[in-house]
Amino acid sequence: MISLRSIRALSCLLTLVLAACGGDARGRLVVYNAGSLARPLKAVLDTFARRQNVRIDQESAGSLESARKLTELGKIPDLIALADADVFPGYLVPAHVDGYVEFARNRMVIAFTDNSRGQSNITPLNWYSIITRSDVEVGRSDPDLDPNGYRTLMVWQLAERAYDIPRLAERMAARSPPRNVRPKEADLIGLLEAGEFDYIWSYESIAKAMKFHYILLGDSVDLSNEAMAEFYATAKVSVRGATAGSSVTFTGKPIMYAFAVPKNAPNPEIAGRFAAFLVSAEGQAILRREGLDAIAAPHVVGTRPVWAP
């Protein structure tokens, strides 16, 4: 029989649930970001939230997955920050975004730990001979899903050309077969730590933040230097296109991170304030402290939006 007490308990529970669902009085900022931006952006968001008394909801996913949340699921955040500025024109302009701000650089590196096979011998000059050793497992992310994944394949092509070693890309692929692929570069971290992989293809910002050892490959191949853009463009990677069976070719480019406030952002005013803080000297200093190479002059690409700092 339903007792008075159980009804009371039930209504208490219901009240709690409703209270949890209702927003609190503070403003809210919903941020979707690329996995590799999770840590540096969180540091900036935390400082911002403390000062402005704003509640932050951060969702980290691969850049393409983050874009899909808007285009396919119709979920609109207040700010979206991605690991490849090209994803904006590719997916989000003009339906969701008119202009976006390029704000940080990065470089491709090979990250490893004290337990990695061959780590005592690896140097910026011989890295390609170490990671093609037959006892070594190299992890990488999925080129179809993640910018880091196709950038890895570009580095292979560039290295083969820059060092003039025939079939180098092929040999690197052999040590990094499909079973060593994971959806995005952040997924590789745990596998490197667990010793499943000896080396992972990653970003310098991640290697720094995770305190991994890493090899600087040189800016002729690591996609970090604007001045090398012409050589980077000789690398071409074909990945799956927007429909099954089709394909899209990505051309090598210096790595550039970008963010935007979507047109229908629920809290554009708070998002605008955060955008200004993110590109301020203080915001950039926090990003750099977290290992992300914030550029000195962040700039708008496309139509200049009202929220642009």
Next chain:
Amino acid sequence: MKSKLTHAVLSVFAALAASLLLLFLAAPIVKLVADAGGEGLTRLGSDAELRNSLLLTGITATTATLIGVLCGTPLAWLLARKRFPGRAILAALLDLPLLIPHPVAGIALLLLLGRDSAVGSRALEIGLRIVGSPLGIIAAMLFVSAPLFVSGAREAFAKVDARYEGVARTLGDSPWSAFHRVTLPLAGRGLLASAVVMWARAVSEFGAIVILTYNPKVASVLSYDRFTSFGLSEALPVAAALAILALVPLTLLRALRTDTRDDR
């Protein structure tokens, strides 16, 4: 009179509550199958990756379930029948895999089975790769779904009166044949139901699998992969095809179960 009224009101409430839950559970699946079921079935013919993925899912989930049943049945019987120190703790520990977030479960398994671990390195020496292979998928499925079987099977054994076993023993049966001839048939329906739940849970697993084995892709991983690279229009047929195909074994097993009961 008053109690009759209370009875009627309660019945209406019960029916309402049941219908609401049924609607809540059925509506998303019906919508999924209605929207993408036809496309999903068409894809079965044209999309080899989808076919392979569904086949892989079926094989790995069934293998995991068989292992779970084989090893979980004695464990469940022990927990239901025997009093031993630490039984309550053991039973609680068996529920733990259910509440561990699945990516964490994947990482825990990785530490146990990875190539630098004691188990993983021995396995590699004899040519068995766990992480990055179907074995990793089976391990992930087994970890997240076996506790469901054990807990269900334990209840099934507990419902069988231990005195029946006792009678069989007094009539000369060995403990094994008493178990085989008396307990197992009486608990059979419960065991089968638990195995079905375990299998279904294994089929749906994503979080732990994607840590251990992303390629080759099981249906849940393929559906995620299709969503991120192509969007909903490509992801839904995968999920719908999985739902339709999974309905076949689920219905068959449930029907089998009902028949057995009707025979009695």
